[in-house]
Amino acid sequence: MNISININGETVTRDVEPRTLLVHFIRDTPGLTGTHWGCDTSNCGACVVQMDGQPLKSCTALAAMCEGHEIRTVEALEVDGKLDPIQQGFHEKHALQCGFCTPGMLMTTRALLDENPDPTEAEIRMAISGSICRCTGYQNIVAAVRWAAENAEAEVQS
Amino acid sequence: MQTPARFDYERATSLQGAIASLKEHEDSRIIAGGHSLLPMMKLRLASPTRLIDINDLTDLQYIREEGDEIAIGALTRHVELLKSELLAEHFPLFKDAELVIADPVVRNRGTIGGSLCQADAAEDLSAVCAAVKATVVITGADGTRTVPMDQFHLGPWTTAVGEGEILTEVRIAKRPGGGSAHEKVERRAGDWAIAAASAAVWIDGGVITDAGIALSAVGLTTIDLTRAEELLRGQPPSEELFEQAGAIASEDCMPIPDSRGPVDYKRHLAGVLTKRALRKATARALS
């Protein structure tokens, strides 16, 4: 079937099988490989993107189900060479090691900050509880989100 | 990565269209949030021939007061149940449960209709809806019918929703003096319950006039604790009474041993959580 999805502001059209998972559509068609996958059971959160501004596990959605919706991936966070404060926060606070969970974490916490610009540590921990990080023990991710909250308007450089 | 087997897909544009398609295509399934169904399909434990996507039927997505009832559309997402002020005011056990169902990202997609229809014994919302004596509205080609929650589950993964029918709404009567709570023990945040208990009480003049208690994960399907409900009716709330209700919960549940725990522990938890849920529900009713 022919599917068109708005990904990062551009319409991506491709003929795919109905069973094509959104994560594969994103990675294969526009080649946006920043969105990862780490499990088969919606437990790890490596595949989180935003659909209409809300975090979504893209391994547990059919591409066909997303037609007519707006998908945003990690590649869209940086605009005109300017990093999003959440990206800068992850760098400042050493919130990533192997980097594999990072795109999902970024899209989850960006959505959190959009909804709640000044989250508490407990709110941050709850927001990322559907994403597994094997490297950081989450502590620096929490700090990075706080950094981004406190530097929402900061001039960040690429 | 695991991938599903082949199937046909259609996006429903009307409820009646979806019902017609369900009838027409053997082994077709409704998909809404998909967070239970798609993992099963990826594991190739479920292989429907056709998925009928009802996500566009936003007429089914609401939480609203209708007279002396609260009506919840089947397509209402977990996150909406969590954040609903209306539910928090009348039935705070929804919020209790939604804080511990899966994780926030999954809660953005999963729906109440999907949860109830999945009919997993460990699923929380079935116990929640049973405790507050909800009724579910089931729609077919010939119209709608209403089924009380205690008749909704026919067995493991089996519900009163028949061939060519769709669960469309959950209705809960608002009654004065009510309080409710949901208690759960899990191995880790986001895991299915080892055991969970939902309780609702209605108190008038210092006496429990009605009560609803249901348990998750301690039987082949949601357990309705009718014997404990009978015990509570007409009694003033007390710790001793809650202990007795807990003892009934331990007796009347029918847990199966698995990697979450052995039978004796699950029976014990059923009792503890029943007691705790009743205690909290009562405090809320009286506050």
Added chain:
Amino acid sequence: MTAVGDRPIGFGPLKRKEDARFIRGKGNYLDDIRLPGMVHMAILRSPFAHAKINSIDTSAALALPGVAAVITAKDLETLGLAWMPTISYDTQAVLAGDKVRFQGQEVAAVIAIDEYIARDALQLIDVDYEPLPAVVNARKALDEDAPLIRDDKDGQLDNLASPTWEAGDEESTDKAFAEADTIVSRDIIYPRCHPAPLETCGMIADFNPETGQLDLYNGNQAPHAHRTVYAHVAGLAEHMIRIKCNDIGGGFGNKVPVYPGYVCAIAGSIVAGVPVKWIEDRSENLMSTGFARDYIMKSDICAKDGKITGLRVDVIADHGAFDSTAQPTKFPAGFFHIVCGSYDLQASHVKVKAVYTNKAPGGVAYRCSFRITEAVYLVERMVEALALEMHIDPIDLRMQSFIGTEQFPYETTTGWTYDSGDYHKTMRVAMDIAGYEDLRQEQEEKRARGELMGIGISFFTEGVGAGPRKHMDILGLAMNDGADLRVHPSGKAVVSLSAQTQGQGHETTFAQIVAEELGIPPEDVEVRHGDTDKSPYGLGTYGSRSTPVSGAAVAVVSRKVRDKARAIAAQMLETRPEDLAWEKGRWYVKGDPSVGATIFDITERAYSGDSLPEGMEGGLDAQVIYDPPNLTYPYGAYIAVVDVDPETAHVTVRRFIAVDDCGVRINPMIVDGQIHGGLAEGVGIALMEVITFDEEGNCLNGSFMDYLIPTALECPDFELGATVTPCPHHPLGAKGVGESPNVGSPPAIVNAVIDALQPLGVNHVDMPCTPARVWAAMQGNAAPPQ
């Protein structure tokens, strides 16, 4: 950090260079690679733990449109690839031909145009299995009536995987026990768990039939060693094999071994003549790749006059169906015999017996240096049990028994030579951060109210950085690492490593070492690794060996360049080399610091047309292979505070204090990050991570729905502290640290749970401390995990 001009150089909390690509989603992990003409492979796995294979019918799968090939053991036999060596000198079936020996074992491989069709084809392969009784319980593996698992091995008549191995001295240990005034015995189990990196394992094999070149894309922790193994297994010329690792989404030991899927992908590419991609799914990762631990230990510990004096351990090691544990050749039980821990013992004795069972092979580290995790868990649980028996504070018993600072270098009763330490100091720092006295007070008050609060201690000593070539090799390969440093005319440098980062921050830390040694700012030092064509030979990253071995190699190669720079500077300054002194980035004349030459002046000179000292070649490059003289011995004091719900038995880790001494810290920010990550894994292992099997050998934890990894909600805000006792033999004074937190934290948490349950008289509980298991212990029915 010090500076050249206004730019910081050298050691300190430098933010990571590698972050730039990861925060933009521009990492290049295995599944991100797409090669022209690439096809996909999927693997059919056994549903049975033990079964004879009568026949395999692949015709329906082959007939499916889009399927290019189906490979079985028969096909591999013609290529000589049906069996492969493990890293422990055993053999492992690449695809099962005669019988399957664990659930999840590889039976057939399908190659198709996409992964969806490859998986469709798996359902069409018809295998006729004849189920056999399975050996699941390692304790029963040597029973006379136990079914023989490895009937493929000539002369193998039972399920013993390797001969019983001993360390320490039995006689003097018996004597210590005879003289002791307190003896405690315990069965201590370290259950099977799994490293489960977030990126699963996989391989893209690209064989060029015209040239014979084999390019392999594969996230693994030891690319050079893998290349050597492939050369031996496939009979290909080593120089015609190139392994590229690119970015790796975590390893933790899981990406050390060579897996059958890799060999199948290579065979597939040779057969199909196009690149073949195979990426395992999460269930395959959990059910078939290298697990960790599965040590069943019986131990006695004794004390005399308030001090620990002796330790005895008898181990059954469950190696699964094939012995593919990771350890240096001379040490079949890895470094388990470091089990005397941080204590000055009179005697100790260790006995290890390894058995085959019908379970997945492995026994690789999960963030641990060759079985040290098991050793530390054992000794720290035993010390706690002893303190309980003696009715003294567990910290007091440890303080009484620690190796004294003046005793270093310290020879243990099992043959290790610890390099340096001040254990008492580190313990005291942890107590101060924790507010230990106040915690005990709080606990007393809570107990009076019926609340269950526990405080658990662990003090570990690790041995990391394998290792000296006179003692250590893997498959005959010395455990050394190379470094190649090239300083370019403009003063920028490239350093190439044989270590292989999986997230440890090598691109930053190793640049900082060059910066510290040469005065070139770290942003001007490019760190290269992950490509066997472009890096020197070495054994890779595991066992916390990157800083101890590769880090030392980089320091030494930098100093080699610096020595050459000194000679050039002497000529430039018209003096003798021995009259020059070094400060960061500059050689200057002793007694007249204003006269000197910076590294940049010297580099220019080295590449210029100007003359160089007699006999010296131009340029400023050097290469070394570093052979560590000893392991490094990091240590730490950990304190866990837990609350146990008295009714539900649910455990919450409320606080965790970790004071690590890993010698000199090159990048303290990265060190702290490593510790956070390892502590989270420790929380997981202590409370929820476990791989179990039912009686038929079915794996019960084959997905992330049942292999539970802690989330942000289970991990506390870790409270870190540091002491710094330099390593005397490492050129930078550094020790390894990556694995310390995983090694040290589980016993602290379990000890805390047991401490919490003291009012109920509970003196033992096994990991993982799930609500059900803790509740059983509270009822007096603690049962070990199966």
